[in-house]
Amino acid sequence: MLNFTSPITESHTYNNFSMKEKTPVAKINLRGDLGNKDFVSKVGKILGMILPKEVCSTSTKEQITCMWLGPNEWLLVSNDTIDKESNDYELEHLLFKDISKTNLGSVTNVSDHYTVFNLAGSNIFEILSKGSPFNFDSGTFGDNKVIQTILNHVDVTIHRKSKEDVDLYVRRSFSDYLWAWIKDSSRFT
Amino acid sequence: MLIIKCPYCGERDHSEFSYGGEAHIIRPKQPTELSDDQWAEYLFMRKNIKGIQYERWNHSHGCRRWFNMARDTSNDKIHSVYKIGEKPSN
Ligand SMILES: [Zn+2]
Numbered sequence: 001m002l003n004f005t006s007p008i009t010e011s012h013t014y015n016n017f018s019m020k021e022k023t024p025v026a027k028i029n030l031r032g033d034l035g036n037k038d039f040v041s042k043v044g045k046i047l048g049m050i051l052p053k054e055v056c057s058t059s060t061k062e063q064i065t066c067m068w069l070g071p072n073e074w075l076l077v078s079n080d081t082i083d084k085e086s087n088d089y090e091l092e093h094l095l096f097k098d099i100s101k102t103n104l105g106s107v108t109n110v111s112d113h114y115t116v117f118n119l120a121g122s123n124i125f126e127i128l129s130k131g132s133p134f135n136f137d138s139g140t141f142g143d144n145k146v147i148q149t150i151l152n153h154v155d156v157t158i159h160r161k162s163k164e165d166v167d168l169y170v171r172r173s174f175s176d177y178l179w180a181w182i183k184d185s186s187r188f189t
Numbered sequence: 190m191l192i193i194k195c196p197y198c199g200e201r202d203h204s205e206f207s208y209g210g211e212a213h214i215i216r217p218k219q220p221t222e223l224s225d226d227q228w229a230e231y232l233f234m235r236k237n238i239k240g241i242q243y244e245r246w247n248h249s250h251g252c253r254r255w256f257n258m259a260r261d262t263s264n265d266k267i268h269s270v271y272k273i274g275e276k277p278s279n
Contacts, residue, residue, distance in 0.1 A: 055198060070252035071197050133202030140199065147198075150205060150250045 007176040008115065014186045017121035019179075022167065026078040026089040027114055032105025033072055039104040046094050047076070056145045058159065064091070067146040067159060075110075075146075075157065075169075087111070114157075115175035117168040117182070123189045124166050128158070130185050152181045195248045196256045196270050209245030211235045212257045239263050243277055246270075 011020035032039040034053060044050055049061040052068045059066050067075040078091050087109070095107040119127075125136040131152035134141075141147060146159045154177065157169035170178050191203035217223055217231055236242070242262050247255050259268040259277050269278055 070254055073252070133204045135200075135202075138200075148251045149201070155250050 006115065007172070008117075008179055012179075012183050012186070014183075015121075017119070017123055017127065017186045017189070019117050019119045019182060019186075021175075022116040022118050023081055024111065024116075026076075026080040026091055027109075027111045027169075028076040028078075028089070028092055028095065029069075029108040029110045030074045030076055030095065030099070030105060031072055032099065036104065038102075039099065042098045042102075042104060043095075046091075046098060056141070056147050058144050058146050060144070065159075067157070069146075069148060069157070113171060114169045115172050117170070117175075117179070119166045119168060119182075120164055122164055123186075124164065126189045127182060127185045130189075131181065134158075151178065154178050191265060193246070193258070193267065194270050195251060195254070196272050197252045197254050198248060201248070201251055205248060205250040207247045207249040209247055209255065212243040212245045241268060245273075 006021060006024075008021040012018065030043070030051075032043070034040060034051070040051070047061070047064055047066065049059050049064070049066065051074055052059045052066060055068065057068050063079045065077045067077070069075055076091070078089070080089055080091060089109065089111065092107065092109050099105045100107045128134075128151060129136055132149055134147060134149040141160060143160060143162050146157060148155065148157050150156070151158075151168075151170075154170060154174045156178070159167040159169070161167065192200050193203050193206055194200050195206075214231070217227070220228060223231075239262055241259050244258050244260055245255060246258050247253070255273050256270055257273060257275070257277070258270045260266070261268065271277060
């Protein structure tokens with residue numbers, strides 16, 4: 001994380017809903033072809049797990065969570081935190097050496113691209129429903145699922161860890177705006 | 190509200206998608222050998238039919254993948270969705 005100054009400076013609680021910004025961690029966008037055995041085995045070896053193939057699913061192992069974004073695209077979130085002066089992530093180096101350099105796929109460090117809000121409470125999806133066209137009651141969006149949709153005109157990635165624990169990824173430049181909107185919305189649920 | 194079934198993500202609201210024009214238009218192999226009229230024909234002329242039209246769509250606020258759709262332009266009924274490179278089923 002370089003020159004890290006977050007637009008979010010507070011945490012927010014209203015009744016039983018609360019939200020806070022998560023400490024910045026390593027986030028890597030990975031793209032490649034699942035039909036390519038070389039790609040699959042090399043990624044499997046580095047991550048120590050298989051990339052989720054099923055729509056909107058995630059897989060987690062110790063430090064790393066891997067989220068399905070598309071049939072050939074994943075978001076890797078590691079619990080690696082580093083000091084504010086550096087932008088070096090070990091996971092990125094490993095993937096870059098074995099995947100990018102060998103033209104098996106693409107590896108992009110998006111750590112500074114996203115701000116992550118952690119939402120907690122029993123009415124999370126009621127609040128999100130106010131500004132999103134996604135049907136949170138459809139039954140397909142269970143625990144450990146991840147979706148990309150729109151929240152009050154902003155593109156977001158929503159990771160449901162449980163009904164009362166959700167991570168929301170939003171582009172840094174939109175985070176201030178979305179924070180204000182969620183904060184406002186939570187007051188009327 | 191129009192619900193579109195993305196071939197990768199499943200059913201989503203139409204506001205997550207963008208329209209990409211008529212599908213299955215083949216780019217001329219040798220553009221330099223075409224007359225201006227022929228090139229304009231490829232670039233601009235579209236059927237614009239009333240009835241079932243084959244179109245390209247992009248799930249721009251979801252998985253960001255392109256796909257094709259057979260849609261009736263007179264009543265917005267979606268007859269099928271299929272992946273890029275595939276042929277329509279009907
Ligand atoms: Zn999709």
